[in-house]
Amino acid sequence: MVTGTAPHASRTSSDTPSTLDGSHTDVLVIGAGISGIGAAHRMRADFPDLEFVVLEAQDDRGGTWWTHRFPGVRSDSDLFTYGYRHKPWRGPAIASGDAILDYLDEVIDEDELAPHIHFHHRVTALEWSSEDNRWTARVTRTDTGRDLQISADFLWMCQGFYDHDTPHTPHWPGRQHFEGPVVHPQNWPADLDLTGNRVLVIGSGSTAATMVPALARTAEHVTMLQRSPSYWLPAPTVHELAALLEPLALPAEWTHEIMRRAYTQQLDWLADTSRTDPDSMHDFLIETIRPLLPADTDVATHFTPSYRPWQQRIAITPDGEFFAALREGATSVITDTITEFTREGVRVSSGEIVPADIVVTATGFDLAVFGNIGFTVDGEAVDFSTRVTWRGLMISGIPNMAFAFGYFRHSWTLRVDLVNDVVARIFHRMRDRGASVVTPALRPQDTDMPLLAWMPEENFNAGYVRRSQHMMFRQGDREPWTHMHEYSHDRTALPAADIDDGLQYR
Structure with a gap:
């Protein structure tokens, strides 16, 4: 592949604590890993008139490819499907963590994303106000300890699916x-x-x-x-x-x-x-x-x-x-x-x-529900374990929020690309209708729908899934409230998804 920045070279932003404090943006992306950079690319490609900001808690880009630096770190998915649909992969199918960072750097450079990405910004709370039709993010600068806040019309959660700060380690006597x-x-x-x-x-x-x-x-x-x-x-x-x-x-x-x-x-x-x-x-x-x-x-x-x-x-x-x-x-x-x-x-x-x-x-990790960030909607704390997902990319009752969650069996990014397509369609629908808010809401026929496990154990029973089921959002027994399909299903179902079914625009 084409070599970019030297291995693990830092792209740390030089913004001061006042750069974002009190500012407002159209779309706020949380996370600058494979999902967040993919979302940022989509914003640049499809919505050049919208402003967006990417916040990353770590001191650099890459998510898991930045935090994991053990000897031999590499992909366990092929890079032709782990790489983005829009960005050709030019190397061997199995690649080192450094080569993947180089690839992400190329995307950042080609799309001129660097000015939009702010490192050292840990989001501690996300608050939705129906009166203002906007999100407010409470943020702590990890390099200075300073607190700030930024508001946004739409929230795009791309923070990954596990706890980057605290790995899973069992207790052993002695x-x-x-x-x-x-x-x-x-x-x-x-x-x-x-x-x-x-x-x-x-x-x-x-x-x-x-x-x-x-x-x-x-x-x-x-x-x-x-x-x-x-x-x-x-x-x-x-x-x-x-x-x-x-x-x-x-x-x-x-x-x-x-x-x-x-x-x-x-x-x-x-x-x-x-x-x-x-x-x-x-x-x-x-x-x-x-x-x-x-x-x-x-x-x-x-x-x-x-x-x-x-x-x-x-x-x-x-x-x-x-x-x-x-x-x-x-x-x-x-x-x-x-x-x-x-x-x-x-x-x-x-x-x-x-x-x-x-x-x-090498005992694994624990899942983190949306980065362990506390959510409130109109002053009420959100318990995600009581809510159901809309097609695995939005959550019932949570306005103007989409999230990226990939596959466990296929490459993560295959689903990220599909999710980005659906989010882009929703943005266009909001424009067509003159809507400023979109919220997943159960239909009358879903009133008594059973809430099923986020991931049934007969489907996938890894330890990190079993340990975290109690705090994860749920899915239903019918569309559009299901999740965890295979790519063979999603690659036709998501492009054909009815973005009016189960979504309320106002």
Whole structure:
């Protein structure tokens, strides 16, 4: 791909505390990650006459790609579908965090978005006034501690779906006795030296799949300790179709679209077959990795999950690098539960002590409902767990607010692009009707509609979903109050969505 800003180079804005204080804008975007930058692009492309401001709590752009700096950080989705529809991806399908930041920087530069993005601005409260028909954001500058406020006609929540500040770390007895460092990938120390150390990684999800081979390049040995196995898929860093297309010197837009369709078809097959024929998908995934494992591997114990395929994320390992590290003896896998930490490592339920000089808790994250920001509507606090979503991009009873939420199985950005299309249609409808407010509202036939879980466990049961169900918004049993469809459904349903059904304009 075309190289942009140097890896992790800061684009921190130089605005003073008075730049935004007391100002008003047409659209306020919260978050400058993949979703927020996509929303900002749409504002520039489709509504050049509207003013917009992007607020980011972190000290730079990129969201998860800025906050995660552990060794080997990379995508676990292909970049042809994770990248934006409008912006061709020009690199290998699996890319490093730095390459993704470069890509986002190109979008920021090409669309001249930098003046609209304000870092160090943490939104602490969002208040809607029906009298004024506007939102007021209470904001704290994280670099100065100064408080300010900004008002907006429309609120676009693009803050991501997990808590960037506090990663999920279980409580383990005796942790205080361990003599080495215990680090979470979300808070990786820049000066941590792994050379010659025995590293214990707790967890076997996407983060562990990413970092274990990278840690093994410098550590003496890396042990991955998992409570239960995950499904794995060795994926080529460069798709064979991309390799065939490269000598043809096609325009980047053509290659991007061809590869986007190829990966979408593959993802559709994985998701649909996992649902309709989970046994055959289970066999496919297990038999795909079996030849890559050391000959003496107990596949049933260490690589056979207890859930059906795609009830949790499949761990992607580019070119099978994780299995290569296993075969070389640089890494090993233990499947057991932790009884306690000791001075020299952790004791598992079998009684074995797993020795370690450094422990990495790749134990995931917790969801954050709209960035854990407090919402009020006309002075009344909003409890999102009692409200229902309109097509997974607005919330019942919340005026002039849209949000970006992507996919767990397909690439996140595929849905972000679709959501942006619907929001743009709603903006145009408001203009056509001379409306200043749009609010999702249950129809008369929805009065007794049951409120279902935001994510049914039979659909997707990752730990961060189970831990957070109680605080998430709900969905109904009928359109337009449903969410968590696959891309194969949304790519036709959302463009055809009736933006009058369930929405009130005034």
